[in-house]
């Protein structure tokens with residue numbers, strides 16, 4: 001295919017996607033300040049993210065501000081752009097990314113880091129902030145992972161929004177706009193932006209031994225309740241509207257970064273939700289979003305009201321923990337799927353890791369499966385702290401009990417436990433991929449004996465990389481640059497002077513990390529206490545029953 005016809009083809013694809021979009025909420029989206037909301041996700045996945053849609057609406061409705069979206073292109077287009085050195089372009093007008101005043105990267109997963117940098121590099125934007133000194137666009141990052149630990153991206157990003165964007169984004173936009181209009185230089189603008197609450201500016205605050213505290217920002221209960229502004233059949237969930245019913249999580253699973261980072265738990269009021277539902281196009285499927293949508297105190301009323309308004313209701317996680325969960329959420333939408341995430345095989349380990357879900361509740365979810373349910377899905381983690389042989393055996397036994405309850409085909413999804421920042425298990429080791437594979441074997445064999453069970457396993461090797469990115473410091477930046485040269489992860493980390501096995505070693509509880517300068521609204525006192533509670537719960541579970549080695 002000639003270079004010209006390829007360019008036409010990808011431009012036609014972009015236009016076709018645009019034509020298929022239906023605007024559910026309108027924003028002025030006019031002004032001289034040109035921003036791009038970029039994501040390392042592909043179009044269909046990004047449009048299924050309510051957080052991405054919310055930030056897009058916020059940017060495009062801000063006074064004198066125009067916002068365009070940018071996504072990671074599909075494989076064929078990516079290779080074409082790479083081969084012919086064609087810059088990434090915005091989805092809305094097809095202009096090169098670099099020709100804007102500000103790029104805000106929405107980062108929801110650690111594996112986005114590499115592709116985010118690839119987007120910058122291929123768009124002709126110098127990667128390191130110091131190499132862009134004085135030039136536009138200003139590069140900002142926001143999202144769950146960079147809120148917890150911005151250090152791996154610190155050398156590349158001009159400013160991070162720590163926490164939720166609602167309270168922080170407006171002041172950032174106003175500061176950049178007004179100083180930019182006065183002709184102020186980038187360093188002066190960043191100095192001012194650094195004074196705003198919840199904003200971390202590495203060139204101003206420093207990267208190691210940051211001498212100040214940056215307070216995480218969160219929206220008030222009145223400000224939540226966002227809904228999708230664009231609906232498209234090209235969304236991975238199909239033509240659907242998304243409605244946030246709660247933010248944060250009422251549970252406190254000790255391994256879950258979203259559970260901690262999005263504290264406190266806030267529910268959108270029933271009356272406001274009903275108003276939003278009234279404004280949605282009738283007969284359009286509706287996805288109720290939250291970390292745990294059924295936990296909303298008026299959940300039954302919300303579903304009842306939506307169904308009365310002729311919406312087919314489905315549930316979605318606001319911030320799926322990993323790619324696999326997001327993909328499954330998209331796959332699960334059309335055939336009705338009963339989804340439960342016990343995470344651990346036994347009730348006793350669930351208590352230890354803070355997951356309040358009994359075996360009976362898991363089985364009950366299948367007992368109460370709707371008549372049109374077509375399959376079931378169970379999520380487990382392998383390598384959780386305090387995990388024993390009986391917990392792994394418990395996975396097989398629990399699936400057996402579910403099988404006795406239902407004839408539905410079952411998918412068992414297993415992913416490795418990855419210790420993440422700002423969780424009670426941030427000092428815990430990850431189990432080596434080799435050991436995880438050994439631990440998986442008996443589970444695999446046990447599940448094979450149960451009819452109509454499909455096993456789906458996330459890559460343990462990927463989990464190891466994620467562990468290194470999630471808890472890494474600014475030295476990870478060098479590894480990311482090495483990756484962009486086409487090197488494997490082991491070599492990239494090696495060239496950056498990082499020993500990749502450090503994540504397999506336990507750290508002393510309370511040990512300081514590079515990201516300690518962030519104030520999450522809770523501190524290590526709480527996290528170490530939670531860890532101690534896990535230790536006590538683990539001791540208790542073996543008191544009643546002697547451990548196998550004690551029996552000998």
Ligand code: SF4
Pocket residue numbers: 249250251252253256257258259260291292355
């Ligand atoms: S794992 Fe789920 S239930 Fe537990 S804290 Fe996280 S979002 Fe909440």
